[in-house]
Amino acid sequence: MINPNIFKSYDIRGLWPKDINEKNIDQIAKAIASFLIKNLQKEKLTLVLGRDMRFSSPIIFERIKKVFLSYGTTIYDLGLVPTPTVYFSIFRFNADFGIQISASHNPKEYNGIKIAVKDGKKLIKVGKNTGMNEIKERALNNNFIKAKSSFSGQVIEVWDAVDFEIEAAFSDLKINNLKKLKLIVDPANAMGILYFNKLKEKLPLKIEMINDYLDGSFPAHQADPLQFDLWQDLQKKVVEKKADLGIMIDGDADRIFFVDEKGKIVPATLTTSLILEKIFALKPKSKVLIDIRYILNVKNQVKKLGGILSISPVGHALITKQLNEEKAVFAGESSGHYYFEEIGGGESSIRVVLLILQILSEKNKPFSKLKEEVKTAHESGEINFIREENVSPKEILEKVAKNFTDGEISWLDGLSVSYDRLRFNIRASNTEPLLRLNVEGFDKKEVEEKTKKLINLLLSLGLKKH
Known part of the structure; x- marks a missing residue:
């Protein structure tokens, strides 16, 4: 019996092994496959598959892989990657859809499945209004499209997914001449580690990471950037080490917050306001989105820079949908999600990091000063x-x-x-x-x-x- 409550507004998520386990994961995978075969009107699909470092993730990953192979699916196996890497790789490989095994910022006892479908240049995140109810019905009632015995899928292992994603971000955003800034990063033993290990290799930055090894038990603290009290060690270390900034990133690396050189957390709306200068320089007079919770700081900056602002409801699937429908180029959410048209409206935390580093390098002012310059509310x-x-x-x-x-x-x-x-x-x-x-x-x-x-x-x- 599957707990119907695991089928959430934006993903499938529950406790392992109480809600999601080795007994029901095949049912869930078959329900996802049946939904996609029916709605994409394709019998042989292409899948980009990734996972995080939670202890149950390898089990779920292999079971999903086995089920989709039985449906004749070509699977691009990314292995351990952040969630935005899956979104990016869907377009890189022109895949029909992507699945990430992760419960994001939730405690270690949880795991989940995020599903995103490619529609031309757009990303459709599967949620309650875009197919989750059908997946739920199929899983609960064993209502599956039968796999054809004549079909056999294939697995293509991908070893450069994060590298390729970062290279594309540098190119799209025209990142250059970065200064030797000092960063303190707390990825909370989670997937953001992969990004910053690559940046260490690529850039002349002084990057110091705390909680810098992958561990699905989250030994230091939960990887939730909105629980600000969890990040006090990072804030203290930024001040002690006289760093230019600190970075905190959530469990699957699709949300990010910054700390200025004084150890103060930078509200997401001010991060959005700062990077809009670069967004509009690359794409003048374009449209951007901000969610309904806080709009005043961003509204002022958009007006100042000659852009167009649209307001969205809260929720990453809804924002991705609106960004695509309104042909916006970027969206900033006050929960630390940032969305880019180049990834079909999906999140990219690494792009936000690069934009902030570019701004700090060019302006030659402390983060706290830049933050105050865009703050009006x-x-x-x-x-x-x-x-x-x-x-x-x-x-x-x-x-x-x-x-x-x-x-x-x-x-x-x-x-x-x-x-x-x-x-x-x-x-x-x-x-x-x-x-x-x-x-x-x-x-x-x-x-x-x-x-x-x-x-x-x-x-x-x-x-x-x-």
Whole structure:
């Protein structure tokens, strides 16, 4: 019996071996294969397959490989790679789709399967609105397309996937003349190590890594860049070693945050604001996306640089979809995901690293100074509230909205209310029974006061702080 709850909004994810195990992984793989054969209208598929360093990943990897070979699939075996490497390699090999075995930032007990399909120059991430429900139905009901005995697939081993991805990033972004900057990097014993080992070989940088060996038990700490308290060692080391910047990267290396030379974490919206100068220099007057949570800093920078801004809901699959539909060239998300049109709208953390290094090399100013130059608004930081699962988020948000009828209201993703100098967003999490509050404005004191007022209001409606 398969737990139906493993089929999430953006991927398949659960506890190993409670939810995902050697008994049901073949069913899940056959369901994925059947979905793809039917919807791509192809009997013989091409697959790019990668995995992370979790202890269960090699088992899942080999079982998925075996199932797809039985369907006659040509498999490009990338082995151990970050998730963005899979996205990039789909286009490199003109594959029909890619699968990454990873549970991203989740604790060691978890594992998962991310699926992305190529549609011309676009990437379609398989989620609840793009096929996950069909995969779920097929897996739960053993509703599989039968593999033909006459079919036999093949495995092509790929040893240069990360190298090729990095070379393409250098070329696309016109990276050159980087200074001998000093970096402290914490990849949390996870997949980002592969990127920075390659950068050490390629660039005249002083890169010092902590927690720098692959270990699926995450011995130092969980690889979640949004749990900022986990990264205090990195922040201290940046200051102690007088580094130019620090970098923290999540478990499958598709999210990234930076620390300035003073040991302060740089909000993702300021990272986006900084690199927009390079994005628009390469592609003038193009369109970029930012998610609904925080928009003011980026909005100001886009206007200043003569670009076009569009607002998206939260969620990496939704942002990839909107980027492609609107022909945007880049998207920045406040959770540390960054998306590029060259990868079909998929994430690329290494491209963001290279852009930041290029800017620091050219500007010859400290990171903290550059950060302040693009900052026009203050952000509260995300505040989470627990709701009972039987309580409708919509009902709560409608009650909140009645208190702010004097503002401009949007329901794009949850409730957003905007005033001339301040705005806020409250939205339901896509993955947990939580409501998430974000407040921003041009005056720090006003942001703090509005945040307190909203916290008290949400508590009065029966929510509890997470």
